[in-house]
Amino acid sequence: MDQKLARILPKVQKPARYVGGEYNAVIKDKAAVDFRVAFCFPDTYEIGMSNLGMRILYGVMNNMEGVWCERVFAPWGDMEAALREEHIPLYALESGDRVRDFDIVAFSVGYEMAYPAILNMLELSGIPLHSADRGGLAPIVIAGGTAMYNAEPLADFIDLACIGEGEEELVELLTLCRRAKAEGWDKGRLLREACHIEGIYVPSLYEVRYHEDGTVAAITPKDGAPERVRKRIVQDMDSAHFPVKSIVPSTEIVHDRVTLELFRGCIRGCRFCQAGYVYRPVRCRSKEKLAEYGAAACADSGYQEMTLSSLSTSDYPDLVELCDALEDYCGPHHVTLSLPSLRADNFSMALTERMAKGRKAGLTFAPEAGTQRLRDAINKNLTEKDLMESLTRAFSNGWSAVKLYYMLGLPTETDEDIIGIAEMADHVVHCWREHASNKARGVRITVSTSWFVPKPFTAFQWEPQISREEYERRVKLLREHMTARAVTYNWHDGDTSFLEAVLARGDRRLGRVLERAFEKGAHLDAWQDYFDLGRWLKAFDECGLDPAFYANRERGREEIFPWSVISCGVGDEYLWRERERCYASQTTPDCRTRCSGCGANKMVGGTCDV
Amino acid sequence: MSKVRLCFAKEGVASYISHLDLLRTFQRVFIRAGMVIRHSAGFHPHPMMSFVLPLSVGQTSVCELLDFETEEEIDCAALPARLAPCLPLGVRALECHVPERPVRELQYLQALVSMEYDGGVPSGTAEAVRRLLLGEQVVVEKRNKRKQIVDVDIRPMIHTVETEERERFLLLRTVVQAQNPGVNPALLAAAVSRHLPERAPDFIRVHRERLLDGDGSVFR
Numbered sequence: 096m097d098q099k100l101a102r103i104l105p106k107v108q109k110p111a112r113y114v115g116g117e118y119n120a121v122i123k124d125k126a127a128v129d130f131r132v133a134f135c136f137p138d139t140y141e142i143g144m145s146n147l148g149m150r151i152l153y154g155v156m157n158n159m160e161g162v163w164c165e166r167v168f169a170p171w172g173d174m175e176a177a178l179r180e181e182h183i184p185l186y187a188l189e190s191g192d193r194v195r196d197f198d199i200v201a202f203s204v205g206y207e208m209a210y211p212a213i214l215n216m217l218e219l220s221g222i223p224l225h226s227a228d229r230g231g232l233a234p235i236v237i238a239g240g241t242a243m244y245n246a247e248p249l250a251d252f253i254d255l256a257c258i259g260e261g262e263e264e265l266v267e268l269l270t271l272c273r274r275a276k277a278e279g280w281d282k283g284r285l286l287r288e289a290c291h292i293e294g295i296y297v298p299s300l301y302e303v304r305y306h307e308d309g310t311v312a313a314i315t316p317k318d319g320a321p322e323r324v325r326k327r328i329v330q331d332m333d334s335a336h337f338p339v340k341s342i343v344p345s346t347e348i349v350h351d352r353v354t355l356e357l358f359r360g361c362i363r364g365c366r367f368c369q370a371g372y373v374y375r376p377v378r379c380r381s382k383e384k385l386a387e388y389g390a391a392a393c394a395d396s397g398y399q400e401m402t403l404s405s406l407s408t409s410d411y412p413d414l415v416e417l418c419d420a421l422e423d424y425c426g427p428h429h430v431t432l433s434l435p436s437l438r439a440d441n442f443s444m445a446l447t448e449r450m451a452k453g454r455k456a457g458l459t460f461a462p463e464a465g466t467q468r469l470r471d472a473i474n475k476n477l478t479e480k481d482l483m484e485s486l487t488r489a490f491s492n493g494w495s496a497v498k499l500y501y502m503l504g505l506p507t508e509t510d511e512d513i514i515g516i517a518e519m520a521d522h523v524v525h526c527w528r529e530h531a532s533n534k535a536r537g538v539r540i541t542v543s544t545s546w547f548v549p550k551p552f553t554a555f556q557w558e559p560q561i562s563r564e565e566y567e568r569r570v571k572l573l574r575e576h577m578t579a580r581a582v583t584y585n586w587h588d589g590d591t592s593f594l595e596a597v598l599a600r601g602d603r604r605l606g607r608v609l610e611r612a613f614e615k616g617a618h619l620d621a622w623q624d625y626f627d628l629g630r631w632l633k634a635f636d637e638c639g640l641d642p643a644f645y646a647n648r649e650r651g652r653e654e655i656f657p658w659s660v661i662s663c664g665v666g667d668e669y670l671w672r673e674r675e676r677c678y679a680s681q682t683t684p685d686c687r688t689r690c691s692g693c694g695a696n697k698m699v700g701g702t703c704d705v
Numbered sequence: 706m707s708k709v710r711l712c713f714a715k716e717g718v719a720s721y722i723s724h725l726d727l728l729r730t731f732q733r734v735f736i737r738a739g740m741v742i743r744h745s746a747g748f749h750p751h752p753m754m755s756f757v758l759p760l761s762v763g764q765t766s767v768c769e770l771l772d773f774e775t776e777e778e779i780d781c782a783a784l785p786a787r788l789a790p791c792l793p794l795g796v797r798a799l800e801c802h803v804p805e806r807p808v809r810e811l812q813y814l815q816a817l818v819s820m821e822y823d824g825g826v827p828s829g830t831a832e833a834v835r836r837l838l839l840g841e842q843v844v845v846e847k848r849n850k851r852k853q854i855v856d857v858d859i860r861p862m863i864h865t866v867e868t869e870e871r872e873r874f875l876l877l878r879t880v881v882q883a884q885n886p887g888v889n890p891a892l893l894a895a896a897v898s899r900h901l902p903e904r905a906p907d908f909i910r911v912h913r914e915r916l917l918d919g920d921g922s923v924f925r
Contacts (some may be wrong), residue, residue, distance in 0.1 A: 102908050113721075115794070116719060117793055117794075118733075118792070343733060345719070345727075347729070393736075394737070395737065396737070397732070397733025397736035
């Protein structure tokens, strides 16, 4: 290990995050590989190592002969300061080699607030921030992940974005890059070739012109780049890579367990939910494969906790059979199985009770809105009756902690809807009083509200985020009506949600703002410890841009979105129709009940796996 | 059912794994190796395993001892090889046996404290350090159980100190009391920094070499 590094590690918090060497970390012989990928996660080790996508793609890339993929995470503030003071450039955990010497520097970006960390990691690596200032063939800086459905705020910095699921796309991209390296192409040629791989978006090959009012006038492809970049998906989940042999961190991380991904996509169609639209169409893994993977992953890792993962676990067609099969392994091996993302219905409650085996940890539900009218408008298919039935059952069986999640500022929300949240909480308290099996233990009911952030590729992509003043008024209104003593009310900090709304639907002019904010000290802004909206507002001011233009403006049907080159498989016509149904408080049935024609089925040959 | 004592090394990157994280890591290592560790009875069963002498983060060792109990009989001689593919980098299973001696018979720890001087070791340091550490009193700052910083004399816990001078570092080979009360060998370097500030090292490393009983034989 580097001697300078050895001297700073004893001084920083949790040094095990910065040294690698974990069980199942992939070590390859440098002489036997010709292509090196630094897989960067723009957040801390604990967050990044918990990310399933990171684990999958680490496995996929390292399965390629001649390729070595290593991990890099954002250092916490104390480590960053020490690295800067000692002039130690950012390094990859497996080899300890400098990130700037890699062929590809790849960022996994799930969240807009991670953007500053990307710039910070590039700077800590000694890599020029701007794509245009990196003339050579290496490193090529790429980014993927859900946030890249609108990659525009990063357009100046990244060389290309991988849209959609990376399993196949990355293999094709790496193969092309290796050819470019072997044949000595220049970077321009590589990018012009790469843009023809399905799912690859090269921002520099598109010229954006703006109207006087700041909206996009036209996006013109150059050098033969495609008009539309369609997201990439894995067709068959059973043949897709599952990380059975996965790194087990030697220090505690956020999700320290085996994660079993049941299916991708969601049949529900909640109108605010970006994941629900962009992960379509629904594709399931077979229960046999899942049972096999679950047991193998527990045996290999030594984890004694497994969680089922998907956007809506109750919707997995063979859930009971799968749980039976997993129980056969988990029971005798003392592995606890947890099922998050369950719906509030009788079937799910029965399953929860079975899995809990006496442990009565809290229950969590996300009604999202306080009245049936608003839940219909956002197509959140949960009724108060279902919720109360589930809770009646839970309280009478000994549960005594419930968390309820809502959003404030949803389109069409009125004061009645807000007060409805408080009323619902009162009904929950009442339900507990009626049915609790042991009142002496008391009850903990937590209501949390966040500030709704409209995202691209949702039915609400045209919607303004409500103003700051209005958000604060609604929080105050809810606080005034939240009178029950058993209820704790938490509300989300407004600063982060506002900036998230700006960046989520931003255009590439925000690149300058991002860079300014970074220069002013925005580094790990996904963390409240470091986030400061003031820096960003100053940056906007200096760049002559108005954040409200991005966050708080209603966009017209004809407006060209900054992300309109990208296609997620669900058409704008469909999303607009969904928006109109919202205003009419009309629900759309789930995909299993009836196909509503979103268009995603075309990506899997016409029939979804519902 | 077996009671087992594992001797292992913790070096390199593994030296940054904390005590609690290492406990968690070993629980998983045993599962990977297909072993079933005995758990305590009760509502929250916990695995029956304990480190004989916990090691500070950042220090290295070739003499760590882990006591644990397994549900089935195990072949001690074969255990190091069985654990090897299941361990993180830097942890090596060295040897394993059925413990014959209780932990209370462990009395001394032999460690190597390496004091690094980037500008070279100031002349006379070896002798000054010996004189300090083997003198009347060696007062250092220590945090007590109430989290207050207090002065304590560690001289009674220092058994032997030998020095060896190299170009850019001074090696202290020391035998200190291991427990009841024990002393962290890093405190010897802390004493140097406090009482001989002109000879304060730029960096120190601590490496555990051997655990000893009251007669100076290896404790295993």
